[in-house]
Amino acid sequence: MDRSSLATRPMSIQELIERASKFEWNPRINFKYWARAAETLHREGKAYLLDRNLPQAFIVLFRYSILVADHLRTHPEAKDPDNRRLARPLQHRLPDVLATLEDIKPEIRESYEQWTRLSSTRRDPARSGRLHAHTSSTSSATHHDVLDPALAWNYQSPTEILDIRDREHQDLAVDLAKKEMRRRRLAGSWGPDVSKYRDQGPPSADDTDLRRQMELARRQLDQSQSYGGGSSYDDDVVTPTNYSYPSIRRSSPARHEPIPAPLSVPQGPRPLPPRPPKGPPLVAPLSPKKPPPRPQKEPLASYNNATEYTPDLETAPARPPKTLDEPKRVTFAPNRYLENGEPLRPVFLPRDLRHSFLKKASRNTERGLEMCGLLCGVLINNALFINHLLIPDQKCTANTCDTESEEDIWKFCDDKDVIIIGWIHTHPTQTCFLSSRDQHTQSGYQAMLNESVAIVCAPRYEPSWGAFRLTNPPGLGEILRCSDPAVFHEHECKNPYVEALQPAGHVYEADLDFQVEDIRKQKGY
Known part of the structure; x- marks a missing residue:
C-alpha cells in the first residue's frame, strides 16, 4: 500500500x-x-x-x-x-x-x-x-488551507x-x-x-x-x-x-503496541550501533517474552510522496528499530470540511441501524409521539464508527423528545467505552427536516464534536429519512446566539443545516455490526 x-x-x-x-x-x-x-x-x-x-x-x-x-x-x-x-x-x-x-x-x-x-x-x-x-474538489472548503x-x-x-x-x-x-x-x-x-x-x-x-x-x-x-x-x-x-x-x-x-520511540534519535543515513547509556533509559526494557528489536538496515525512506515533506536522505533521522509485533499505523484523512475549513473526520453508520430504531419507535409512532436514540461509537484511526444505538429515558410529545436520566447515559458510555457521535429521532407526523427545536438540540452535540450527526426518520413521507449537520458558519453560530424561548421559531440564516450523508457529506453507510441497548425504565409511552 x-x-x-x-x-x-x-x-x-x-x-x-x-x-x-x-x-x-x-x-x-x-x-x-x-x-x-x-x-x-x-x-x-x-x-x-x-x-x-x-x-x-x-x-x-x-x-x-x-x-x-x-x-x-x-x-x-x-x-x-x-x-x-x-x-x-x-x-x-x-x-x-x-x-x-x-x-x-x-x-x-x-x-x-x-x-x-x-x-x-x-x-x-x-x-x-x-x-x-x-x-x-467537491469540498466546500477547497479555498481553505487546512x-x-x-x-x-x-x-x-x-x-x-x-x-x-x-x-x-x-x-x-x-x-x-x-x-x-x-x-x-x-x-x-x-x-x-x-x-x-x-x-x-x-x-x-x-x-x-x-x-x-x-x-x-x-x-x-x-x-x-x-x-x-x-x-x-x-x-x-x-x-x-x-x-x-x-x-x-x-x-x-x-x-502488541509499538515500543515508544526515544525522544532524541541519532541522525545519519547509515545504521548506527547502540550507544552506551548516559543516564536512565528513555525506553522501558523489553519484556523477556518479546523478541529483541532488529537493527535498522537502511535510513528512513520518504515519509510520503509530497515533495514538501520528503526529507533528503542525507538529513533524515534514522527511524527507531521496529519490534516484530509492531502493527502498521494507519490514519484516514478527511475529505469533507466545515464551511470554516476545519476538517470533518469520516463517520461510518451501520446500514441497518435506522430500521432497528424504527422498530423500537413503532409504538410511539402509532401514537403520533416522537422518539429519540443516541448514536454511540468509537474513534479508530482518525475515523468514527457507530456501534451502539442507545435508547435512553426520555420525555416524548407530538413535536419534541428530550433525554432524561443523564447519569444512566454516562454509565452506559463508561461500561461500553464509547462516545456519543450523534442522535436519531422520528417525525411521526412531519416530513424529514430539522425543526428549529432540532437545530438547537443539534447545536449541543456539535458545539464540541464537529462530526456529530442528526438523523431524522419520517416514515410517512418521502424521503423517509436523512442525516444532517449544522453549517459552520453560519448555522451553528447563529443558533448558539439565539435566545428565542419559543419551541418553534425562525432563524435568520437561509442554510442553517446541510446533508451529512455521502456523497455530499462525511457520513458513510457501511456493513457494521451494532447493538441496540434500551435502558428506559418504561419501554413505552
Missing part, C-alpha cells in the same frame, strides 16, 4: 494551544450537553493516545481542561444537584489530564523541532514550509495516511475497525501508557501559556476541593457509588 501525500507539517505547542482554545462557549446550551462534550473529549484523547497521535490528543485534552476548569463552573445550571453530580467526576479527572498534557509535550516538541531542522536544510525553505493540505494535527508528520512513528474517498480504503477502514473493536472486547478496558513521556527536559518558551492555564486549574482545585470555595458546586455532593469514570491510566502498554 503506497503512502499517501496527505501529511501536514507538525504544529508547535503554542499552535496546538491556540487550536484547542478556539471554541465558542455558550451558557445557553444545556449543562448536560456541555458535560457530555467534556466526557467525549476525554475519550477522544484516550483514543488518540492509543493511536500515538499525540498532537490531536494534546488538542482535545487541553480543550477538556479549559472546559472543565474554566467554563462549567460558570454555567447558570451549575447549581442543579443533578448537574453537580455530573460535574464531579469531570473535575476529579482534571489532575490526570493536566499531567498527561505535560507528559506528551516533549515528543510533540521534538517532532516540530526535527521538522524545523529538516526544513532549514532544504534548498527552498519557503516551499518546504508551505502548508500541504488535502481538499476534495492544517490538520491528526495528519501531522512525525519522524518517530511514520504513518500511512489514506484517502477515504477510495472505496478500497473505506472497506479497509471498516475491516480495521472491526478487528480493533474485537480486540478491545477480548481485552476488556484499555488505556495508553503515558508514563513513557516523563523525561521532559527544561521548559521551552512556547510552554508559557500551557503552564499558566495548568497552574490556574491547579489553584482552582486547591482552593475548591471539587468546585467548592465560592464555586457553583457544593462539597457535600458525592459521585454515585454504582459507577466510576475512567482516568487516563498509567498502566503498561499492551504487548
